[in-house]
Amino acid sequence: MAMDGITLAAVREEMQQTIGCRITKIYQPGxxxxxIHCRRPGTELAVMVSADPQNPRIFLTEQVPENPLTPPSFCMLLRKYLEGGKILGVDQPDLERMLAIAVENADENGKRATYRLVAELMGRHSNIILLNEAGEILDAVVRIDSRVNRYRQVVPGALYIPPPAQGKLSLLTLDWQAFLTRMAPASPAASLAQLIQSNITGINPRVAAELVQQAGLTADARWGDIDQQGLKDLYQSLKALSEQVKSSRFSPQIGLDADGQPIGVSAVPLVFQFQKVRGFSSVSKALETYYAEKLAQQEAADLRRSLIQVVDSHLDRLARKVRAQERELAAAENAEVYRIYGELLTANLHRLRKGMQSVALENFYDADLEKVTIPLDPRLTPSENAQDYFRRYNKAKNALVEGRQHYQRSLDEQKYLEQMRTSLDLAVDPSDLEDIRRELVEEGYIRPVKGPKPKESKESKPRPLRFQSSDGLEILVGRNNRQNEYVTFRAASPDDIWLHVKDMPGSHVIIRTLGAEPPENTLQEAALLAAYYSKARLGQNVAVDYTFRKHVRKPRGGKPGMVLYDHYRTLFVSPQSAGVQELLARQIT
Structure with missing residues (x-):
């Protein structure tokens, strides 16, 4: 929970610099x-406000999202009442997750009026509400009528009612007696951190755990674990935090995990919660950085899920199609039987008569002249029955030829989609996923979005992974078809070594040999990478083929990433061996 009451207090403090600014433009990018853009002589500022249920937030921003061509109705309403107005104040009621921006502007009659834009940043209940001077709701980004909430309607014309009070003690006015009285009735098994969070304003779970640990206890300590001295130490930690907030002594930071990925943001130091941190001079900058990375991760995860769903649905469709084609081919294999029936009937026309439903004849194609029973159509003459079997033979023979072609195309498409599925598993950043999405659109698996085409990225050159072998040679690894085509047919020289896991979807790997024979260690390491970045990542003794790049070619009409190769040899490696992690650490960034 990034936007707790304390962090919001730090944002409120920074937003005091907007007081006196005039609102010049309002956009609704999401x-x-x-x-909200505002300015005064020598100063231009922008405020991001979001009621996203997963990521509610407000801060001063420098990275303004792209403005949509058509503004939504709520945006038009905000422009009507707030554009040209002057910001009078930014307030937060007692460390609640709410911020109100007061704006003075001319009303519909030209008289001066004060409007309030209220940001309620409360998870799935988050909202942005515009109020007039009388406290009536002009509109909200999320309307809530009586069918959803009988106590509190958020619709135009209704009187604004603040969210229900939670009955917590104020961190800013906390005293020892009130603290002791509130905590005393707690169950001995109650979590201390949860008690603090649920009884004191402005505190989120991480801050609560930090306070408990500052008092010399473990983060999961219970109420029954604390003695009188521990309780006093906990109270002193709360008072120190209170003074820090009241005096606006904030130290914004982003907490990082072992891999350097953001796990949280705080306006106050969290020594016990964050082992690694990235400090900022501004809480807005910390929040903007944190949410930019978090939203990028969420968008990438959402895109990955949607692309996997597309590929899996087409793989399911193809699996059904292949099974049906196999049944049709099995039926078409009877073509030779139809020809034999026709020949036998033609040779025995004198023994047949119209109206017969079947006949048993010696099969002169069989060495033992075994009799075969041939079904007949009683409505046809003997000659017509023979001709009917010859027609069936020709039809089945043609169907067999075409069926095998269609069947092979289905197998090729299945192989291609399995490669796409593996590429989705191997993708590590949004650009990889965007390459895959674009390819699926080009190949007709995803409908292109109607409307103006999105701007192409200036950095259109594929970016395969690059590693340095223990012998100092560069190894390139493609993670999707676009990168595979690049490393194989554009980046590699004819005498470079090309590797690929055998008979499975995976990455194209290139050893840049500089015209020399690659050392055995480098060959083994490149084979490890080819197996690791493939569907066989979790396997043992994985077969990896390798050959000179000049022996790799694209099949005519082949889909992206599909190749044929010859003059190859095979290595066997285990991609889960300890050597892989050492090799991954030698990635060139």
Whole structure:
């Protein structure tokens, strides 16, 4: 929970610099996102406000999202009442997750009026609400009528009612007696951190755990674990935090995990919660950085899920199609039987008569002249029955030829989609996923989005992974078809070594040999990478083929990433061996 009451207090403090600024433009780049531009002589500022249920937030921003061509109705309403107005104040009621921006502007009659834009940043209940001077709701980014909430309607014309009070003690006015009285009735098994969070304003779970640990206890300590001295130490930690907030002594930071990925953001130091941190001079900058990375990760995860769903649905369709084609081919294999029936009937026309339903004849194609029973159509003459079997033979023979071609195309498409599925598993950043999405659109698996085409990225050159072998040679690894085509047919020289896991979807790997024979260690390491970045990542003794790049070619009409190769040899490696991690650490960034 990034936007707790304390962090919001730090944002409120920074937003005091907007007081006196005039609002010049308002945009709504997302369904629940608002960007307010304001300025005064020598200063231009922008405020991001979002009621996104997963990521509610407000801060001063420098990275303004792209403005949609058509503004939504709520954005038009905000422009009507707030554009040209002067910001009078930014307030937060007692460390609640709410911020109100007061704006003075002319009303519909030209008289001066004060409007309030209220940001309620409360998870799935988050909202952005515009109020008039009388406290009536002009509109909200999320309307809530009586069918959803009988106590509190958020619709135009209704009187604004703040969210229900939670009955917590104020961190800013906390005293020892009130603290002791509130905590005393707690169960001995109650979590201390949860008690603090649920009884004191502005505190999120991480801050609560930090306070408990500052008092010399473990983060999961219970109420029954604390003695009188521990309780006093805990109270002193709370008072120190209170003074820090009241005096606006904030130290914004982003907490990082062992891999350097953001796991949280705080306006106050969290020594016990964050082992690694990235400090900032501004809480807005910390929040902007944190949410930019978090939203990028969420967008990438959402895109990955949607692409996997597309590929899996087509793989399911192809699996059904292949099974049906196999049944049709099995039936078409009877073509030779139809020809034999026709020959036998033609040779025995004198023994047949119209109206017969079947006949048993010696099969002169069989060495033992075994009799075979041939079904007949009683409505046809003997000659017509023979001709009917010859027609069936020709039809089945043609169907067999075409069926095998269709069947092979289905197998090729299945192989291609399995490669796409593996590429999705190997993708590590949004650009990889965007390459895959673009390819699926080009190949007709995803409908292109109607409307103006998105701007192409200036950095259109594929970016395969690059590693340095223990012998100092460069190894390139493609993670999707676009990168595979690049490393194989554009980046590699004819005498470079090309590797690929045998008979499975995976990455194209190139050893840049500089015209020399690659050392055995480098060959083994490149084979490890080829196996690791493939569907066989979790396997043992994985077969990896390798050959000179000049022996690799694209089949005519082949889909992206599909190749044929010859003059190859095979290595066997285990991609889960300890050597892989050492090799991954030698990635060139």
């Amino acid at each position: 369904k629940r996102d608002i960007v």
